[in-house]
Structures are given as C-alpha cells and as structure tokens.
Amino acid sequence: xxxxxxxxxxxxxxxxxxxxxxxxxxxxxxxxxxxxxxxxxxxxxxxxxxxxxxxxxxxxxxxxxxxxxxxxxxxxxxxxxxxxxxxxxxxxxxxxxxxxxxxxxxxxxxxxxxxxxxxxxxxxxxxxxxxxxxxxxxxxxxxxxxxxxxxxxxxxxxxxxxxxxxxxxxxxxxxxxxxxxxxxxxxxxxxxxxxxxxxxxxxxxxxxxxxxxxxxxxxxxxxxxxxxxxxxxxxxxxxxxxxxxxxxxxxxxxxxxxxxxxxxxxxxxxxxxxxxxxxxxxxxxxxxxxxxxxxxxxxxxxxxxxxxxxxxxxxxxxxxxxxxxxxxxxxxxxxxxxxxxxxxxxxxxxxxxxxxxxx
Amino acid sequence: xxxxxxxxxxxxxxxxxxxxxxxxxxxxxxxxxxxxxxxxxxxxxxxxxxxxxxxxxxxxxxxxxxxxxxxxxxxxxxxxxxxxxxxxxxxxxxxxxxxxxxxxxxxxxxxxxxxxxxxxxxxxxxxxxxxxxxxxxxxxxxxxxxxxxxxxxxxxxxxxxxxxxxxxxxxxxxxxxxxxxxxxxxxxxxxxxxxxxxxxxxxxxxxxxxxxxxxxxxxxxxxxxxxxxxxxxxxxxxxx
Numbered sequence: 035x036x037x038x039x040x041x042x043x044x045x046x047x048x049x050x051x052x053x054x055x056x057x058x059x060x061x062x063x064x065x066x067x068x069x070x071x072x073x074x075x076x077x078x079x080x081x082x083x084x085x086x087x088x089x090x091x092x093x094x095x096x097x098x099x100x101x102x103x104x105x106x107x108x109x110x111x112x113x114x115x116x117x118x119x120x121x122x123x124x125x126x127x128x129x130x131x132x133x134x135x136x137x138x139x140x141x142x143x144x145x146x147x148x149x150x151x152x153x154x155x156x157x158x159x160x161x162x163x164x165x166x167x168x169x170x171x172x173x174x175x176x177x178x179x180x181x182x183x184x185x186x187x188x189x190x191x192x193x194x195x196x197x198x199x200x201x202x203x204x205x206x207x208x209x210x211x212x213x214x215x216x217x218x219x220x221x222x223x224x225x226x227x228x229x230x231x232x233x234x235x236x237x238x239x240x241x242x243x244x245x246x247x248x249x250x251x252x253x254x255x256x257x258x259x260x261x262x263x264x265x266x267x268x269x270x271x272x273x274x275x276x277x278x279x280x281x282x283x284x285x286x287x288x289x290x291x292x293x294x295x296x297x298x299x300x301x302x303x304x305x306x307x308x309x310x311x312x313x314x315x316x317x318x319x320x321x322x323x324x325x326x327x328x329x330x331x332x333x334x335x336x337x338x339x340x341x342x343x344x345x346x347x348x349x350x351x352x353x354x355x356x357x358x359x360x361x362x363x364x365x366x367x368x369x370x371x372x373x374x375x376x377x378x379x380x381x382x383x384x385x386x387x388x389x390x391x392x393x
Numbered sequence: 394x395x396x397x398x399x400x401x402x403x404x405x406x407x408x409x410x411x412x413x414x415x416x417x418x419x420x421x422x423x424x425x426x427x428x429x430x431x432x433x434x435x436x437x438x439x440x441x442x443x444x445x446x447x448x449x450x451x452x453x454x455x456x457x458x459x460x461x462x463x464x465x466x467x468x469x470x471x472x473x474x475x476x477x478x479x480x481x482x483x484x485x486x487x488x489x490x491x492x493x494x495x496x497x498x499x500x501x502x503x504x505x506x507x508x509x510x511x512x513x514x515x516x517x518x519x520x521x522x523x524x525x526x527x528x529x530x531x532x533x534x535x536x537x538x539x540x541x542x543x544x545x546x547x548x549x550x551x552x553x554x555x556x557x558x559x560x561x562x563x564x565x566x567x568x569x570x571x572x573x574x575x576x577x578x579x580x581x582x583x584x585x586x587x588x589x590x591x592x593x594x595x596x597x598x599x600x601x602x603x604x605x606x607x608x609x610x611x612x613x614x615x616x617x618x619x620x621x622x623x624x625x626x627x628x629x630x631x632x633x
Contacts, residue, residue: 256512256514260514260515260517261512261513261514261515262501262503262513262515263513265490265494265501265515268487268490269490269498271489272489272490273486273487273488276487277487277499278449279449279479279481280469280487280498280499281468281469281470281473281498281499281500282470282498282499283468339487339488339489340489
C-alpha cells in the first residue's frame with residue numbers, strides 16, 4: 035500500500051467524536067399531533083369501526099324515515115336477504131386480502147348448487163353425498179383459479195374474468211338451461227332446503243343459514259388473526275416480494291386462498307338453495323359485484339393486506355339495510371343501486387386516506 | 394495450524410436475467426466466524442450473490458456448499474432451515490402488520506398444547522414479549538406499542554427498524570460488522586456507497602466489474618445471543 039493511499043485519520047479519531055454523538059439510537063414519537071391523526075390511528079387499529087358506525091346510523095336513520103323498519107321483523111328480513119351475499123363476501127374478502135379479486139365466485143356458487151340439486155333431486159343420491167360433491171366442485175373451481183394466479187402468474191382480474199365466462203358456459207351446458215323447481219326438491223330431497231328454515235322468536239326469524247354465516251365469519255376471523263396462515267395472507271397482499279423473502283411459500287398460500295374461497299362458495303350453494311327454494315342456472319348473477327361492494331364497504335382494501343372479515347359481513351348488512359330501508363320508505367329500486375354506488379366510492383376514498391402514512 | 398474449512402462456499406455461480414448477466418462465475422467462501430463484506434459497482438452482482446446464497450434466487454450454473462456439502466436452496470425458507478438468515482436492502486417488511494408480526498413472519502410460534510396443535514393459534518404474547526426484549530437489548534426500544542403497524546412509523550423510524558427483523562436471530566451482528574469494517578478502513582455500506590465503487594482493500598477481488606469480497610478474518614468476540622429455537626446460523630447475510 036503506497037503512502038498516499040494510507041488513511042489520514044485512524045479509527046480512534048473517528049471514535050473520539052462519538053462522545054458528542056446522540057446516544058439515542060432511534061426515537062419513536064407518537065403519532066398524535068392532530069385530531070385527524072388520532073382518528074386515523076384509531077381507524078387503522080379498528081378497521082371495523084367505520085362499517086359498524088355506518089350500519090348503526092343507517093338503521094337509526096331508516097327507522098325515522100320509515101317507522102316500520104325499526105324492529106326485529108325488518109332486521110331479520112335484512113339478515114335473510116344478505117345471507118348468500120354475506121357468504122360470498124367472506125370468500126371474496128380472503129381473495130381481496132391477497133390483493134386479488136375473484137369475479138367467478140357467483141358462477142362457482144351456481145354450479146355447485148346445480149350439482150347438488152341435480153344429484154339429489156334428479157339422480158336421487160343421498161342429500162349429504164350430493165352436497166359433498168357440489169362442495170368439492172366448488173373447491174376444485176377455486177383451485178383452478180388459484181393455480182392460474184399463483185403458478186402461471188396471471189393477474190387475478192383476468193383469470194377470474196376468464197373463468198367467470200367458462201363457468202357460466204359450463205353451468206348452462208350442465209343444466210341444459212333448466213331450473214329445478216321447488217316442488218321437486220320438496221318431494222325428493224327436502225333436506226337440501228334445511229338452511230332456509232330457522233328459529234322464530236317475537237316476530238323475528240333467524241334462519242340456520244344466517245346462523246351459519248355468523249359462525250363462519252367467526253371462524254375466518256380467528257384464522258385470519260390468530261394463525262400464521264392468516265398473517266401470511268395479509269403479508270402477501272401487502273407486499274408479495276417481502277413475503278417471499280420472509281420465507282413464506284407465496285404460491286402455496288395463494289392457491290390455498292382461492293381454493294378456500296371456492297369451498298366457501300360451494301358451501302354457500304347449499305345455503306342459497308335453502309334461501310331461494312329452487313335451483314336456477316340464472317340465479318345470483320349480481321352476487322359477484324354484490325360481494326365486492328360488501329367487502330369494500332366493510333373497509334377491506336382492494337390493494338390488499340388490510341381489512342377485516344367482520345367488516346365484510348357488516349358491509350353486506352349495510353347494503354341490505356339500504357335496500358330494505360329505501361324500499362320501505364317507498365323509494366324506487368334504482369335509487370338502491372345509486373346508494374350502493376355512493377357507499378362504495380366513499381369507502382374507497384376513506385381507505386386511500388387511511389393508507390397514506392402519517393405525514 | 395489446522396486447516397479451517399470454509400463453512401459456506403460457492404463455486405462458479407452464474408445468473409442470467411434474459412440477456413443480462415447478473416453474475417458470471419462468482420466464487421465465494423466464508424470461514425467460520427468470519428465477517429465478510431461484498432463490495433462492487435452498481436450492477437456488479439452483489440445482491441444477486443447474496444440472494445443466491447440465501448435461496449431467494451436460484452443460480453443457473455454453479456454450486457453452493459454448506460459445511461462442504463452441496464446444497465440446493467429452492468426458497469429462502471430452505472436456506473433458513475440450514476441456518477442462513479438474510480437482511481435485505483429493501484427491508485422486506487409487510488407494512489400493515491405489526492412490528493412483532495413482521496419480526497416473526499414466516500416462522501411464527503404456536504401456542505403449546507391443543508390450541509397450537511389443533512387450532513394452530515399463534516402465541517402472540519410470547520412473540521411480542523420476545524420482540525420487545527430483543528429490541529430493548531439492541532437499545533432500540535423506546536416504543537410502547539410492539540403491536541403497532543409498521544406503516545404507522547415515519548420513514549426514518551421504519552429504516553431504523555428495518556434490519557431488526559433478522560437482528561434478533563443474528564444477535565446484533567450489524568453493529569459489530571460496521572465497526573470491524575471501519576477499523577479496516579472500509580465503509581460498511583458497501584452496496585450503496587459510491588465511495589466504495591473501487592474496492593482497493595479487497596483481498597480477493599473478483600473479475601473487474603464484479604462483486605468483490607472483503608474479509609476481516611477474526612472470529613466473533615462474543616457468543617451470539619440468538620434464541621434457542623433457532624439453530625446457530627453459520628452465516629448472517631446483510632444486503633445493505
């Protein structure tokens with residue numbers, strides 16, 4: 035090493051100045067400067083706060099506008115009407131948490147219900163077996179979505195737009211565009227309708243389907259918040275590269291998410307048969323967008339990584355409350371769609387505001 | 394003197410991205426207890442080398458030997474199972490998750506007994522207590538809320554927190570690496586510091602324009618304080 039290359043300062047010269055250095059390694063001032071900061075921090079911590087408040091306020095508001103609305107009767111109607119959308123919204127929440135989207139959920143639900151109906155009513159299989167086969171096909175269709183998204187690495191929007199079309203074609207082919215009538219189900223396989231029944235108390239009725247919705251939401255809440263798999267689902271939605279580098283098997287987790295979403299839709303098919311009483315290949319065509327609306331209103335971010343399962347159920351209820359409330363108030367049907375549209379836009383605007391890091 | 398065998402070796406690693414050659418026949422070896430800095434120009438292949446050694450990238454050619462035995466990492470998890478931990482340049486964090494969740498991402502602890510085995514419940518209290526303890530040991534713990542989401546930290550706070558995900562396993566090597574390299578007169582933030590574009594002090598420079606390896610050769614002065622559930626890592630990789 036030549037003389038001019040030699041360092042002019044030794045390391046002790048550098049270390050001598052260290053005594054004057056700030057000894058605090060890092061400081062973490064709290065993010066509570068203004069009211070909007072506090073509000074934002076609270077909403078971040080409790081993402082279900084907004085949909086819960088909106089639900090409460092909308093119930094109260096509609097009760098003033100249409101006094102008939104207030105009471106267990108109307109509320110149990112809302113729960114009944116939103117049961118199927120609620121189930122599909124649960125499946126949709128899982129997918130959206132990974133920053134994906136599933137446009138084929140409605141088609142999966144209808145195919146599964148057609149399989150259950152055909153096998154139980156026309157082929158005369160035991161109901162439980164028919165339900166299991168339909169449920170399994172739901173999972174299989176979800177698996178197809180998952181493999182295309184995770185293995186072939188196609189955008190979820192494109193994959194599920196494609197499979198939506200494919201599944202729609204398959205359901206028309208399989209059913210020969212024929213419905214299975216309520217009378218036939220009641221005669222041949224009445225237990226297919228079991229989830230439509232319920233418990234009555236004081237003018238209100240709670241269907242078994244509604245109870246299952248609440249149970250499944252509780253299970254999924256636990257899985258998302260208290261198991262490693264749930265954390266991985268969030269992490270993948272947040273930043274898939276960081277998740278991969280952290281040692282998460284992104285491909286396997288993504289496939290499992292889409293498969294579970296398919297399974298939930300397959301199960302929802304049984305609930306849907308009970309709710310409607312018949313099986314039709316053209317039913318539930320609005321459930322795709324309805325589920326996305328519910329998820330977004332429930333505070334789950336379309337960009338992935340944050341959201342809550344309880345919020346999605348509340349989101350489905352909010353849409354239901356608006357629909358029932360507006361029709362009880364004598365407002366025309368199209369204003370229900372108008373209201374749902376406004377809710378979605380407000381919810382996404384709120385999400386953007388929450389995502390912005392503290393400034 | 395008995396011959397010390399390298400604990401981690403790489404022979405002729407090559408990685409291409411399309412027509413771009415990221416790494417062309419890189420050799421690398423690391424002795425037990427050694428601290429090694431890889432320095433080189435932008436695009437020299439430093440990060441690719443680290444990623445190949447840590448399983449995030451699989452090389453097109455060449456082999457990696459751990460304890461003299463060839464290994465084939467298919468994912469960072471494989472490398473971790475063999476005891477190789479990595480801190481990445483981009484911090485590799487999930488902003489919506491809490492500090493504790495981020496530190497344990499991909500290797501969560503489960504509750505003992507039926508809650509953990511059947512219901513697969515994570516042991517949050519234990520993970521948070523451990524995270525809090527490790528951050529305090531590093532002198533980085535003036536924060537009250539370990540369950541705070543990483544995204545709620547400001548940019549500076551987040552950067553200060555970045556390497557911590559791996560630090561708890563590696564027992565504060567980063568600080569020691571900095572000082573050691575400082576003594577050798579070599580800036581430690583080799584990857585990003587333009588001053589070290591020309592590695593004058595490297596012992597075994599690779600081919601021109603390729604990542605060079607600088608080493609200090611002295612073993613750790615202290616036993617590393619990593620926790621018992623994790624095997625002692627032979628190597629901690631920092632991509633800074």
